[in-house]
Amino acid sequence: MKVFESNCTFNYSWEDVSLANWRKYCAWNTKSTHVIAVDTLSRSVDPETGILITERLITCKQAAPRWLKAIFGTEESYVREISYVDPVAKTVTMKSMNLTLNNLLNVQETVQYVPDPECPAKRTLFKQDAKITAYGAFTRLRNAIEDFSVDRFHQNAIKGREGFEAVLQMSQKAFKELREGTIQEATMQTA
Template sequence: MRVFENTCTFDYSWANVSVANWRKYCAWNTQSTHVIAVDTLARSVDPSTGILRSERLITCKQNAPRWLMRLTGAEVSYVREVSEVDPRTKTVVLRSVNLTGSNIMSVQETVVYTPHPDHPDSKTVFTQDASITAYGAFSRICNAVEEWSVERFGQNAQKGRQGFEAVLEMSSKAFREMKEGHKEEA
């Protein structure tokens, strides 16, 4: 098993980030062209805690080496994402796991968005970790696959941040324009 960890700060409030999270695979994100579809399977709010829980199926075009696509037998992959948004503690937690090729390799990712401790009204801390485990009879091959996967995960995390920054910018711009439009109407 190999672990990937990443932390960064977004210069946007937790409210902006948590709303933009639902748009992270939209057309504004030019880095997520591999995402074909995002389907909501379930969504509910716990009346006692106010926590919004969503389960989504994310469909992606495989962007993997041919040898890995031959092993999985798929050009399209599926990821299950379960998220919880807690408005009281201002926390968004996303947990995802690959469904395609899970008998060959398991990727379990957790992402957490929380207000920045020093700038809670204007910045958000993003924490990401992923556990990657390759299965097989030959440990050297499994180790090589895991190492390659962690390296690839890091590259994709950089692209993901760039794309999410674009979504945050467009989302914030749209929100500002909407607020300004309401002021003019008043």
Template sequence: MKVFSSACTFDYSWDEVSTANWRKYCPWNDKVTHVVGVDTLSRTVDPSTGILRTERLITCNQSVPQWVLTLLGGTTTSHVYEVSYVDPVSKKVTMCSNNLTWSNVLNVRETVTYQPSSIDPSATTQFTQEAKITALCGGWQKIKNKVEEASVERFRENAKIGREGFETVLEMSRRVFGEQRDLEKQKL
């Protein structure tokens, strides 16, 4: 197993980040064109804690080398199962996901959190990401290590692109909803 982890601080409040999180796969985010569908499977609120729990199925078109498809079969379409928890009291979003497609060959378990940063809790949000990547190649340790290392590197590249795309969503959300709030104030 190999582990990828990263962290950064967004210059947006937790309220802005936790709201924009639901828009990160929107059509105008040109960094996530590989995401072709997001289906909400269930959504519940725990009446005692106020925690919103959401299960989603994310469908993607992956750029998989043709030799991999020939060797392992399958298509470039893949599915990811995600469970998220939004805790409005502690102001923490936790998202846990794992791949469903090719999980018998490569298992990827990712955990992402958003919570107010210690730098400026009212205006900035701390983002943490960890992915545990396990290649299931039987007893071939050298091949297993190479597959895991390549997967971590690809995950690192995709994570960077994902953060850039989320920044775009955050900027757009601030602009759109800032203008909406300004219009509502003018009506008063």
């Protein structure tokens, strides 16, 4: 098993980041063109804690080697994601795992967004880790697959942060326009 870890800071409040998170795979994110569909399987609020729990199925088009596509006959892969949004503790935690070919390569990813304790109103900390386990008879091959997967995860994490930054910028613009439109509309009604 190999582990990938990544941390960064987004210069947006936790509230803005947690709202934009639901748009992470939208057209604004030109870095996530591999995502074909995001289907919500279930959504509920824990009545005791107020935590929003959402289960989603993410369908992706993978850039796999041609020989691998020929063996398995598909370019699509599926990921199950369960997210927990805690409005009291101000945390968003997402846990995901690959469903496709998980008997050969298992990836367990955890992502968390929390307010930056140094500037909670304006910055959000992003923490990501992935446990990557390849299965098979040959240790060298398993190690090579895990090393390749960690490197690929690193490359994709950079793209993911860039894409999410674009989503955050567009969300801020949309929120601003909505607020201005609402203010203008309220002003016109009172005049």
